[in-house]
Amino acid sequence: MSTRYFGQPIKRNEDPRLLTGRALFTDDVQLAGMLHVAFARSDLAHARIRTIDVASAKERPGVVAIYIAKDLGDFWQPGPLLVPPPPVEQLEFHQRTQVPLTKDKVRHAGEAVAMIVAESRYVAEDALDDIFVEYEPLDAVVDLEAALKDDAPLVHDDLERNISARVAQTKGDWTQAASEADLVISRRFHYDRGTAAALENRGIVASWDAKTQHLTVWDTTQAPIAIRNGLAAMLGLSERQVRVIAPFIGGGFGPKIMMFYPEEVLLAWATLQLGRPVKWIEDREENFYATTQERVQVHDAAIALRRDGTILGVKDIFLHDSGAYAPYGLTVPINSQCTLLGPYIVPNYYSEFTSVFTNKPIVTPYRGAGRQHGVFVMERLLDIAARELAIDRVEIRRRNFIRPEQFPYNNEIIYQDFAPLVYDSGNYEPALERALELIGYERFIREEQPQREAEGERVGIAVVNYIEGTGIGPYEGARVTVEASGKVSVVTGIGTQGQGHYTSFAQVAAEQLGVPVSDVHIVTGDTDLFYWGAGTFASRGAVVAGNAVHAAAANVRAKILKLAGEKLEVAEEDLELIEGRAQVKGAPETAIPFGQLAAEANPLRGAVKPGTEPGLESTEYFGPERGATASGVHAMILTVDPETFLVEIEKYVVVHDCGKVINPLILEGQIQGGVAQGIGNAFYEQLHFNENGALLNASLMDYLLPTAMDVPDILSDHIETPSPLNPLGVKGAGEAGAIPVGALFAQALDNAFRDIGLETREIPLSPNRLFELVMEAKKAV
Amino acid sequence: MKPASFAYFAPHIVEEALALLAEHGGDAKPLAGGQSLVPTMNFRLAQPAALVDLNGIDELFYIREDKNGLRFGAMTRQRTVERSPLAQRHTPLLYEAMPHIAHAQIRNRGTIGGSLAHADPAAELPALAIALDARMRVRSATGSRWIAARDFYVGLFATDMRPDELLVEVAFPDLPPRTGWAFDEVARQHGNYALCGAAATVTLADDGAVERMRLIFLSVGEGPVEAAQAQTLLTGEQPTPMAIRAAAETAAAQDIDPVGDIHAGPAFRRHLAQVLAARVLTRAARKG
Numbered sequence A: 001m002s003t004r005y006f007g008q009p010i011k012r013n014e015d016p017r018l019l020t021g022r023a024l025f026t027d028d029v030q031l032a033g034m035l036h037v038a039f040a041r042s043d044l045a046h047a048r049i050r051t052i053d054v055a056s057a058k059e060r061p062g063v064v065a066i067y068i069a070k071d072l073g074d075f076w077q078p079g080p081l082l083v084p085p086p087p088v089e090q091l092e093f094h095q096r097t098q099v100p101l102t103k104d105k106v107r108h109a110g111e112a113v114a115m116i117v118a119e120s121r122y123v124a125e126d127a128l129d130d131i132f133v134e135y136e137p138l139d140a141v142v143d144l145e146a147a148l149k150d151d152a153p154l155v156h157d158d159l160e161r162n163i164s165a166r167v168a169q170t171k172g173d174w175t176q177a178a179s180e181a182d183l184v185i186s187r188r189f190h191y192d193r194g195t196a197a198a199l200e201n202r203g204i205v206a207s208w209d210a211k212t213q214h215l216t217v218w219d220t221t222q223a224p225i226a227i228r229n230g231l232a233a234m235l236g237l238s239e240r241q242v243r244v245i246a247p248f249i250g251g252g253f254g255p256k257i258m259m260f261y262p263e264e265v266l267l268a269w270a271t272l273q274l275g276r277p278v279k280w281i282e283d284r285e286e287n288f289y290a291t292t293q294e295r296v297q298v299h300d301a302a303i304a305l306r307r308d309g310t311i312l313g314v315k316d317i318f319l320h321d322s323g324a325y326a327p328y329g330l331t332v333p334i335n336s337q338c339t340l341l342g343p344y345i346v347p348n349y350y351s352e353f354t355s356v357f358t359n360k361p362i363v364t365p366y367r368g369a370g371r372q373h374g375v376f377v378m379e380r381l382l383d384i385a386a387r388e389l390a391i392d393r394v395e396i397r398r399r400n401f402i403r404p405e406q407f408p409y410n411n412e413i414i415y416q417d418f419a420p421l422v423y424d425s426g427n428y429e430p431a432l433e434r435a436l437e438l439i440g441y442e443r444f445i446r447e448e449q450p451q452r453e454a455e456g457e458r459v460g461i462a463v464v465n466y467i468e469g470t471g472i473g474p475y476e477g478a479r480v481t482v483e484a485s486g487k488v489s490v491v492t493g494i495g496t497q498g499q500g501h502y503t504s505f506a507q508v509a510a511e512q513l514g515v516p517v518s519d520v521h522i523v524t525g526d527t528d529l530f531y532w533g534a535g536t537f538a539s540r541g542a543v544v545a546g547n548a549v550h551a552a553a554a555n556v557r558a559k560i561l562k563l564a565g566e567k568l569e570v571a572e573e574d575l576e577l578i579e580g581r582a583q584v585k586g587a588p589e590t591a592i593p594f595g596q597l598a599a600e601a602n603p604l605r606g607a608v609k610p611g612t613e614p615g616l617e618s619t620e621y622f623g624p625e626r627g628a629t630a631s632g633v634h635a636m637i638l639t640v641d642p643e644t645f646l647v648e649i650e651k652y653v654v655v656h657d658c659g660k661v662i663n664p665l666i667l668e669g670q671i672q673g674g675v676a677q678g679i680g681n682a683f684y685e686q687l688h689f690n691e692n693g694a695l696l697n698a699s700l701m702d703y704l705l706p707t708a709m710d711v712p713d714i715l716s717d718h719i720e721t722p723s724p725l726n727p728l729g730v731k732g733a734g735e736a737g738a739i740p741v742g743a744l745f746a747q748a749l750d751n752a753f754r755d756i757g758l759e760t761r762e763i764p765l766s767p768n769r770l771f772e773l774v775m776e777a778k779k780a781v
Numbered sequence B: 001m002k003p004a005s006f007a008y009f010a011p012h013i014v015e016e017a018l019a020l021l022a023e024h025g026g027d028a029k030p031l032a033g034g035q036s037l038v039p040t041m042n043f044r045l046a047q048p049a050a051l052v053d054l055n056g057i058d059e060l061f062y063i064r065e066d067k068n069g070l071r072f073g074a075m076t077r078q079r080t081v082e083r084s085p086l087a088q089r090h091t092p093l094l095y096e097a098m099p100h101i102a103h104a105q106i107r108n109r110g111t112i113g114g115s116l117a118h119a120d121p122a123a124e125l126p127a128l129a130i131a132l133d134a135r136m137r138v139r140s141a142t143g144s145r146w147i148a149a150r151d152f153y154v155g156l157f158a159t160d161m162r163p164d165e166l167l168v169e170v171a172f173p174d175l176p177p178r179t180g181w182a183f184d185e186v187a188r189q190h191g192n193y194a195l196c197g198a199a200a201t202v203t204l205a206d207d208g209a210v211e212r213m214r215l216i217f218l219s220v221g222e223g224p225v226e227a228a229q230a231q232t233l234l235t236g237e238q239p240t241p242m243a244i245r246a247a248a249e250t251a252a253a254q255d256i257d258p259v260g261d262i263h264a265g266p267a268f269r270r271h272l273a274q275v276l277a278a279r280v281l282t283r284a285a286r287k288g
């Protein structure tokens, strides 16, 4: 093969369309006769509904229909449990999932009570003022520890306590390890709530065509196939009568794969009732309540070590905020539990969590999906241990790394994909060394920092490690076709939310077929064009769908070689595929364009041998045995204004190992974006709920997102440790950037304020919080 | 996030706008740059029955010199002030502070009059107007009057204007001789409303002592807050680092009574007020 496509920094195929505003997003869908939907949402977080009066709202001109729970009849059902609890021995689990419209009581602010369908969104919102709901306010469950007290109000009245689940996992014997340790450190750590705040909010257009008996739904979902299957079942339709299209989506990050959002089932139902298309576009205010969020956890963690820094064991008992319902099962806390172990040898581990129902919006995975917390706890424990043992922060990590020859490395607990937590591969020390070199660790510590501190500056450096389980099953598929034009189409079931699939999948196919990447047309997220699949989540697109594309493209390659070999009467080994042509190696005069081969493989006349498939096409599926473990190191230098407590990131380094890299530009983009979200999570973004469960900052005026000015340029480099679990050797990279940033911030701040012994045990931070922590630390000195 | 329905009027002369305001009483609102009003309407926190759009009234867009200083038409865009050589020469404090207001895109639309009339306690312009002894000219269908900036602000998002009155002009006098100025603020991100901000002018006497000083805070009260006790303390003193520190401490401890919000508690706001007061007084005294 002369030209290589895999691994090249090829510019994205989709960008011209996206950058010039010509890509289709859900809100671009305009249909004749389309109606618009708004939802009446509860202002209260916890209240019993006494009465709902929609009579005057129905009178308003332009209002077409108003539905409350009882209008839905049998269609009113709690949503499905997306991920059942994993097969672990010590498990308590109470399934409570969201409902389309609340019937008896509201369990979080913003829960939908009524659905208004009107001629325009303006009128629909006007009608919100005409709906009168009489509530009986109840005490809200907000704080996790208070939620578990005996006299706590109950989010779900039929449960004895606000416990969604309780899971314990064990490796070795923590008690023994602690008794043999030279040092045991115990601390409490807090992580607070944020929201993914994707650029595009959610949106749905549903259109029932009575003549063709066909339902089409445009949906900002990360999992169109599962939505199709579920809607068909709920509505009593055949899956062939339902088409779900996930067009271009302005960011997914996890919350767009909560199935089913009430709006998803309600719009599909309403178009069947009304026989007219209906549209709902979530506005930013709704997004703060109605789209899922993440990450309140409180950890009581301990680490046991030998004097030389060797980890003997870790114990972690934590509370996890599931919000009002838990449709996504235990994915987030299991990820926290499993990711905590990191790249280190932890021979003994006891981890127990309680997932708690609260009167807050629902929690489901958001980029990192619980991994942040695990990394935060482990890295903080190591920082504190290093300080106590007077070992360099980096050195204590180095001493505990799993060594390359120890892979596959079995951590003996169960991961979110129900498989044992076995790291397939990894090589941690070179990545660490490279990061130290790029950030200039030694020189900074020895020369720059003391010098700048002498001049009155507060400046800190930090280095943290993490691993990320990526690329989990079950499977994805792809169909690769050489069309009569000679161009290639690749269809896969997963949707795209900005990941660059139009380019990276094209590269995978191009590599096999020898066609320019721009000649590979990618279709994603249309259930009529690909029937099977799971979705885009858990850093799995490249691994699972990517390998399916690879397998299908390899089959097509074989078909091309066979056909061309027959035509040119040469052995297949003597052929090469170049620029969309098959030819005898080194003999361009023999070249046959793919288009001609495709036409011949699909003749209009003549007999075809039995068992032959038409065309140059193949469909393949790939399901990995288990996830591939990516890893990385982040390092940064941070300054803090000692008077205003504003921080500035001076330098940020990422050294990352996600196995084979398909496209370094796209990877860079994923890392940059992830780090930006991580910085937001660590220092800017925080959802403030008061004691009544009211959200105090449900707008981008008060919920601060990092801007281009707050996110530094990131210096990144890669180590390639191919995964043995898939033919391409790739690992996921979608979440990596976001995962360790909180831990990194905390270490850098502690380092900058080490003279007063600052110990940061919470994320996110703000200048205000930092001011308080520094004042406390100063008092303690 | 769609506004409630409203009537829309686009007058071309001030008299027409005033007539419309008179006709609709308190139900009409002037629309300037829309950078505060439109979001409030989209949240349905404001539901005016009518909007009187000032953007077509050419006579409200100007920056003019007169013998006392500068006059700004109410509709002068914030971005225009930011780029005005006249503003730089006559009202350097205003000029220096402009970039702290929101983002360039917002300043392209946002007006000087809109911000002054909106009376957001976290806004820069009201504080600057008081620090610089500006005067506002307001008109109604029946008359016209001048209001000193320090009398213009009467509470949270509240001014001395009646609903039928329109702010048409603001006059900023030139600074007295030997007067230094400074502005500074702390915002979590550039372009966001400040957690705390401070504007200062310091006029020095021939012996170098402080003859007159103005220290105005934003974001620590219901409107711009004048640091009266700090002003008294420093007046007549040499502006030494120690005297400035004492004034800043007094300002933070006694002149303000900040409430906390999700971005900053009262203690942090006081801390910032002290830091900023010391910074702006030092800089202003040095320029004086």
Ligand SMILES: Cc1cc2nc3c(=O)[nH]c(=O)nc-3n(C[C@H](O)[C@H](O)[C@H](O)COP(=O)(O)OP(=O)(O)OC[C@H]3O[C@@H](n4cnc5c(N)ncnc54)[C@H](O)[C@@H]3O)c2cc1C
Binding pocket: B029, B030, B031, B032, B033, B034, B035, B036, B037, B038, B039, B054, B074, B100, B101, B102, B103, B106, B109, B110, B111, B112, B113, B114, B115, B117, B118, B120, B122, B123, B124, B125, B165, B166, B167, B168, B191, B192, B193, B194
């Ligand atoms: C993201 C964002 C960040 C911002 N950050 C800041 C900031 O850091 N600092 C800051 O100061 N501002 C900030 N603003 C507000 C911005 O400066 C606005 O431009 C300003 O507050 C209002 O000016 P406007 O011309 O847009 O007025 P409008 O929004 O049109 O009007 C505001 C109010 O004043 C009334 N009004 C307007 N003109 C007159 C008049 N001539 N007479 C009587 N009443 C009148 C209106 O009826 C309305 O009630 C921000 C805005 C946004 C959207």
